[in-house]
Amino acid sequence: MGKRLMKGNEAAVHGALMGGCTHFFGYPITPASEIAQAAAFYFTSAGRVFMQAESEVSVINMLYGAASAGARVMTASSGPGIALMGEGLSYLAGARLPSVVIDMQRAGPGLGNIWPEQSDYNMVIKGGGHGNYSNLVLAPSSAQEMFDFTRKAFTLADQYRMTVFILSDAYIGQMMEPVEISGPVLHGTRKDWAVYGDAASRPNLISSIYMNPPLQRKHNELLQDLYRQLEREQVDYQDIQTEDADLVFIAYGISARICLSTVHALREKGVKVGLMRPKTLFPFPKERIRELAEQGKTLAVVELSSGMMADDVELHVRGRTTVLRYLTMGGETPTVQELIANVERDLMVRSGGLSNV
Amino acid sequence: MSERTEVRFSKAKAFYDTFERKGSGDKVTHYCPGCGHGTIQKLIADCIDELEIQDKTVFLSPVGCSVFSYYYYDTGNIQCSHGRAPAVATGVRRTLPEAVIISYQGDGDLAGIGMTEIVHAANRGENITVIFVNNAIYGMTGGQMAPTTPMGQKTPTSPFGREVLRDGRPMGMAELIASLSAPVYVERCSVATAKDVLKARKVILKSLQNQVDKLGFSFIEILSPCPTNWGMDPVESRVWMQEQLAVLFPLGVYKDVTTHLVAVDPGKFHSPMDDDKLRELLRGASEVPVQRSSPLPHTQLIKVAGFGGQGVLSAGELLATCGMSEGIQVSWLPSYGPEMRGGSANVSVILSEDDIGSPLVDHPNVFIAMNGPSLDAFEDAVAPGGLILVNSAIVTRKVSRTDVRVVYIPATELARQEGLLSAANVVMVTAYLYITKAFSIETLRRCIPLVLRKKAYLNQNLALVEKVLDHCVRTAGSAGSDESDGSAGSENG
Structure with missing residues (x-):
């Protein structure tokens, strides 16, 4: 099958349709508007539902309603919009409703700007709203993965009855690359817990209230069990030339792409570096990080934030090795040359300088 | 005549036999003595029975005193976040063209935090029924001032009385919704007197019939007593409703265009393409053939x-x-x-x-x-x-x-x-x-x-x-x- 040249944003909509999504509710925000625009065209053309809501608050509650009624639902937004959805995301988690949310990260805080950051990491990985809950978070780093991950997100959401986030960034969404629209068209099936407005589903209740604390505790424990199950079943990452590496980059999204170029450039210079790219940020590839730490490799977290993922990496490294932080904020991205200079400086310090400290 | 009386005092089928909210086998609601919710919810249940729409009904419980409505209605139930029920209803509407969707909301929920959602759902003309219970305060949280609280009324958050320069004036939601072009039926009624209750039943029935007939958005505001938070006994509260609330919020039909409407085709948004056609659509014209030079x-x-x-x-x-x-x-x-x-x-x-x-x-x-x-x-x-x-x-x-x-x-x-x-x-x-x-x-x-x-x-x-x-x-x-x-x-x- 041939490929089409398309933006990550457009690829996500193709993935959604192929993944059986029937309802897209959206609200414009740069740099995610193109997803809503593509959905407006393709969902409507395909006889599915696209609707522009009056706010992100309404968007997430429309998802809540359509998911309650058994539909495969999605939206796409960026930092400020995702923040507005926080309460609704918590309700989705509490009521165990499947949904898919794409966050094309931009720079913050506040209005910030429309260039990429990865500073929604904490908001999305740690939940985004109130209460003890998590989302399954996928991190694509190409237009093809925008298609592939979005396509499979709906099945995962149904399987675990939870929100699946596609945590991407402005560049991955804006970039055009060849995309292969592959695989069969997937469809959701009838859910025994959903409310269909018919006799069979009449006893069903969608709710996140447990006024009795022991029941709320049980519900919370069930959610935590679910998240542990995710860690057993869904951790995904890509290793690139890590085996003999002295230093391993850890990065996702656009940062991983820049790291890949840096790995190639440094390898040409004979510097042994590699890349471990998490494809799932929750569940996080903590075992893999522990292994890399135990092998004594220096880890360098490259991200467009104040070090949000680096904190998680250090949590699992537990002091076993050095964790370097190559951080960029504000909508800028590091150049390959900058990363090369960082690595050369830090590896030299570590091999030559540290013993004297 | 005697048969009608009998029906009226029996339990509606749309209610569960027992209400498990306060314990197994219980037959009383969680509402306070003299509260209007019990009356209004019974009217709705009666109407569901009369229209034979129990299986099709999806009842949306808000945040507020009626948050536990799903303990009473033997229908599909969805509990919603504060003020967002009209958005949730929209999501359900776009998924289930044949369902009968009831968004039951209080005045803090609908006129305060949920103002955006209700106005836009109304403006889209969603084919749903909104039952807006206006008791002029936030009931569940302890009687605080609401957008509908009368001027001068003392509440825990207006201890010296509602004051115009600080708090603005009470909002008439029926008037506001009726000012939009899309809603087909807007009426304000009350449950202050037995006559009002009988009238309210007719209004609710009509609003649900509109939905069954796929005519569009119906908005029913019902003035309702809250003796507990008003600091009155049930009888005083009904007098106050007639003398104060109904003056501030006049009863009556604010809009009704249902007589000259035809049903909206619900299938418009629900005709998914088959898989082959979808693939064709996505393949588009721009697939790039590979030929190496x-x-x-x-x-x-x-x-x-x-x-x-x-x-x-x-x-x-x-x-x-x-x-x-x-x-x-x-x-x-x-x-x-x-x-x-x-x-x-x-x-x-x-x-x-x-x-x-x-x-x-x-x-x-x-x-x-x-x-x-x-x-x-x-x-x-x-x-x-x-x-x-x-x-x-x-x-x-x-x-x-x-x-x-x-x-x-x-x-x-x-x-x-x-x-x-x-x-x-x-x-x-x-x-x-x-x-x-x-x-x-x-x-x-x-x-x-x-x-x-x-x-x-x-x-x-x-x-x-x-x-x-x-x-x-x-x-x-x-x-x-x-x-x-x-x-x-x-x-x-």
């Missing part, structure tokens, strides 16, 4: 920059499409957002035999400058030994760098001669291919139709390619050869 000399890190409207992004798309068509790796990354609307645009394109890491081009080895400001912006970034192509029809200065190869092409002029005002991009791409031999010109000819938005201009564009090739040949020794002194290409455009 010759290997790429080296990775091309290309930057194209110019005014918005010069086809900068399309030039990049054409280059990337040529690359795809040759089966190599490509990436295309634009400047975007306000930049695109502000006048200048640039795009990074990478063409490579290997997997592409970063799609960002910091130091291009090919730079196509469509205008002067772009040349100023990126000239210094070009990698030593790189190629700069200058649109000399617009750029008046020469390139100052001496460590790069420079070719001047009067692109805008050549395009204009062919009758194309915005095809300077095609000129530059053609010249780039002629000079670098990155791909065959045949590949370019194959890819132009895939990228061109205005298909009517296809032949002119293809003719333009030939014209540019002619131009390059005529100025050979310049365009076609190594020139680093800035004098290559055509003479100053």
Whole structure:
């Protein structure tokens, strides 16, 4: 099958349709508007539902309603919009409703700007709203993965009855690359817990209230069990030339792409570096990080934030090795040359300088 | 007559036999003595029975005193976040065309935090029924001031009385909703007296019948007593409702256009394409056939920059499409957002035999400058030994760098001669291919139709390619050869 040249944003909509999504509710925000625009065209053309809501608050509650009624639902937004959805995301988690949310990260805080950051990491990985809950978070780093991950997100959401986030960034969404629209068209099936407005589903209740604390505790424990199950079943990452590496980059999204170029450039210079790219940020590839730490490799977290993922990496490294932080904020991205200079400086310090400290 | 009385005092089928909220086997609700919710909810249950819509009904419980409605209604139930039930109802409506959806909301929920959701759901004319229970305070949280609280009323958050300069005036929601064009039925009623209750039942029945008939959005406001938070006994509270609330919020029909309406087709949004048709839709016209000509000399890190409207992004798309068509790796990354609307645009394109890491081009080895400001912006970034192509029809200065190869092409002029005002991009791409031999010109000819938005201009564009090739040949020794002194290409455009 041939490929089409398309933006990550457009690829996500193709993935959604192929993944059986029937309802897209959206609200414009740069740099995610193109997803809503593509959905407006393709969902409507395909006889599915696209609707522009009056706010992100309404968007997430429309998802809540359509998911309650058994539909495969999605939206796409960026930092400020995702923040507005926080309460609704918590309700989705509490009521165990499947949904898919794409966050094309931009720079913050506040209005910030429309260039990429990865500073929604904490908001999305740690939940985004109130209460003890998590989302399954996928991190694509190409237009093809925008298609592939979005396509499979709906099945995962149904399987675990939870929100699946596609945590991407402005560049991955804006970039055009060849995309292969592959695989069969997937469809959701009838859910025994959903409310269909018919006799069979009449006893069903969608709710996140447990006024009795022991029941709320049980519900919370069930959610935590679910998240542990995710860690057993869904951790995904890509290793690139890590085996003999002295230093391993850890990065996702656009940062991983820049790291890949840096790995190639440094390898040409004979510097042994590699890349471990998490494809799932929750569940996080903590075992893999522990292994890399135990092998004594220096880890360098490259991200467009104040070090949000680096904190998680250090949590699992537990002091076993050095964790370097190559951080960029504000909508800028590091150049390959900058990363090369960082690595050369830090590896030299570590091999030559540290013993004297 | 006796039969009617019997029905009225029996338990509605739409209610569960027992209410488990306060314990197994319980038959009382959680509502306070004298509260209006119990009365109103019983009326709704009766109407569900009468219309025989129990299986089809989806009841939305809000946040407020009626949060536990799902303990009473033996229907599909969804509990919603504070104020958002109309948005949830919209989601359900767009999924279940045949369901009967009841959004049951209090005044804090609907007129306070949920004002946006109710106004927009009403304005869209969602085919739902909203039961708005107005007791002029926040009941569940302890009687605080609501948007509907009368002037001067003392509540825990207005201990000295509602005051206009601080708190504004009470809002009439029936009046507000009726001012929109889409709602089909808006009425305010009350449960203060037995007569009011009988009237309210008729109103609720009509609002549900409207929905069954798919007529559109019905909004029923019901004035309801809250003796507990008003600090009155149930009888006092009903007197106060008649003397105060019903004066502030007059009862009656605010809008009713149901008599001259026809049903809305709910199938409009629910006719999904079959899988084969969907694949066809997604495949589109722009799938790129792969046909390999010759290997790429080296990775091309290309930057194209110019005014918005010069086809900068399309030039990049054409280059990337040529690359795809040759089966190599490509990436295309634009400047975007306000930049695109502000006048200048640039795009990074990478063409490579290997997997592409970063799609960002910091130091291009090919730079196509469509205008002067772009040349100023990126000239210094070009990698030593790189190629700069200058649109000399617009750029008046020469390139100052001496460590790069420079070719001047009067692109805008050549395009204009062919009758194309915005095809300077095609000129530059053609010249780039002629000079670098990155791909065959045949590949370019194959890819132009895939990228061109205005298909009517296809032949002119293809003719333009030939014209540019002619131009390059005529100025050979310049365009076609190594020139680093800035004098290559055509003479100053």
